[in-house]
Amino acid sequence: MGDRILGLIIFGLAIWYGWTAGSYEASFGDPLGPAAFPQMLSVPAALLSLFLIVRPDPDPSWPEHRRLLSQAATIAVLVAYAFFLEDLGFVLATTVAVIALSRLLGAGWLKSATSGVLMAVGLFVLFDTLLGLPLPLQPSFMG
Amino acid sequence: MEILSSLADGFAIAATPTNLLFAVFGCFLGTIIGALPGIGPVNGVAILIPIAFALKLDPTTILILLSCIYYGCTYGGRIASIMLNIPGDASSIMATLDGHPMAKAGKASEALAISAVASFIGSSVATLGLTLFAPFLAKAAIYFGPSDYFALYVLAFAMISGLGGANPWKMLLAGFIGLMLSSVGLDPGTGMARYTGGSFNLYDGFDPIVAIVGLFAISEVLLYLETATHASGSLVPMGKAIPRFREMLPGLGASFRGSLVGFVSGILPGAGASQGAYMAYVIERRFSNKNNTFGKGDPRGLAAPEAGDNAAAGGALIPMLTLGIPGSGTTAVMLAMLVSLNIQPGPLLFERQPQMVWGLIASLYIANIVLLVMNIPLVGLFTRMLTMPQWILMPFIIIVSFLGVYSISHSTFDLMVMIGFGVLGYIFRKLDISLIPLVLGMLLGADMENNLRRALSISNGDFAILVQSPIAATLYSLTALILLGAFALALLKSRRERLDTTEVED
Secondary structure, eight states: OHHHHHHHHHHHHHHHHHHHHTTOOOSSSOSSTTTHHHHHHHHHHHHHHHHHHHSOOOOOOOOOHHHHHHHHHHHHHHHHHHHHHHHHOHHHHHHHHHHHHHHHTTOOHHHHHHHHHHHHHHHHIIIIIISOOOOOOSOTTTO | OHHHHHHHHHHHHHTSHHHHHHHHHHHHHHHHHHHSTTOOHHHHHHHHHHHHHHTTOOHHHHHHHHHHHHHHHHHHHHHHHHHHSSOSSGGGTTHHHHHHHHIIIIIHHHHHHHHHHHHHHHHHHHHHHHHHHHHHHHHHTTTOOHHHHHHHHHHHHHHHHHHSSSOHHHHHHHHHHHHHHHTOEEOTTTOOEESOTTOGGGTTOOOHHHHHIIIIIIHHHHHHHHHTTTOOOOOOOOOSSSOOGGGGOTTHHHHHHHHHHHHHHHHSTTTHHHHHHHHHHHHHHHHHOSSSOTTSOOHHHHHHHHHHHHHHHHHTHHHHHHHSOOSSHHHHHHHHHHHHTTOOOSHHHHHHOHHHHHHHHHHHHHHHHHHHHHHTTTHHHHHHHTTOOHHHHHHHHHHHHHHHHHHHHOOHHHHHHHHHHHHHHHHHHHTTOOHHHHHHHHHHHHHHHHHHHHHHHHTTTOTTHHHHSHHHHHHHHHHHHHHHHHHHHHHHHHHHHHHHHHHHHO
């Protein structure tokens, strides 16, 4: 089933990809132009994805609900971390992100908090101070 | 003779204090990365590439650092296999078969020593092979024109799809998706924006480095969340830390046999290190399992796959450096790094950047000795690292991935791209679709299109130029042969499986 769904999505994308390529025209440059290569790719990609729909492999074991939930939560934490990294500053954002991730991995509050603070401060010192890769230090509303 | 003088030049480069320092550091880090279950060589190298970039190290130094990490990982992978019965990475699975029984029988330190020596032999054979074969291959390939390069890239996809052992349809499809992703951004020929959706963020396309960190490291964490409770073993007691010299000797012959098998499988693109270890074990078992001791702690059953694994890892560097075709996930990631540094691997690399290639080869010799010396006395330290809990390790991997990507571009958008590729990588891995052709497609796409367009400019749009040169024609026939063989095999296999299941149903 997973194969079929993915095959369907890729099939749609390949058609859209080849279709869109048709609108790329340039009156100068090489004889092939910007449209030909994408069009050449879209046909075999669409055919191969059809194969996925017709002859799918047996489904892998998908995670049970509880784990699926923790995966979704992890992705949410990552997206939030990426969004707030600059606004909150590295140390604060990382502390919060590590605590959330450790909790998701089953560690207790105390362990998570310790690991969060240590990792945030340690990595900040390592990267910003020792290696000279600048990181945002303070929350922007304080700066 | 020419090789010897080039190698001497290489040692002069490798022995500069900076390069030597990074080589030793890489060996140490690599062993740890290899030993920790849950973070294999691909993830380790992928996470470190952006950091090495941001530090603006010299390209030769970066290549030396990453290759030493790569070699170090192949040494470290066995430690978790032997002590925990959990392979540190995919290619160390075979080392659990005889390594862990040995450790349980109280011979942990012997097992670690034997496998360290086997790793050393395997890596040395591969490095020697790299020294001898790589310049030879590179010399033969200087005569390549644009249409020949295009044909070579086509062959690369066919080889990875055909020899990878998995479903060839899925491998090919992954390759095409990678190629399609690579065309996002400004078209190099005309400057036209393609598939950017009007967003300026996408004008440079997807940075393969950012994509790779997501595909490998982030997806690894997502995969781990599923298996979280299953993978906890208990550490076998070490016994004495440093074994006697005599105890390292059994398995020497097996190591040499395993090295040869592994090396050959490493050179074949698509086969990779885990295949090398597997084949080395199977062949060694057939060769010396006279008293049915294999699987119960036979030192030869540990030495052969370990040597095979290391030899395959080294062998995989050959097609990567000489042809630009990576044989394994880790070499694909290293190829990404080279391409991002504007270094085109392939035949011309040996012509244009001999100091880099030979410096790398010389550092690998040094790395091997450092790793052997480091691994025998320090194995106690590495073993202690195995007990690091995953709730520390996994967040650490994530934060370092973010740091590296953020350090390159300081862009929130790139972080989002990384997360997106992480989810994509997770889905692909769940559905058994290899990430290697996907990465390869993203890396080679631009170059493939450029060569195609250059060839057709030469011929004024006549497609016949693509097959006119004898080199291209040969490469296409090889491609056709490999694909036909692979698809025929896959069809046969699925038919047999279908027959098997119907029999069961009956």
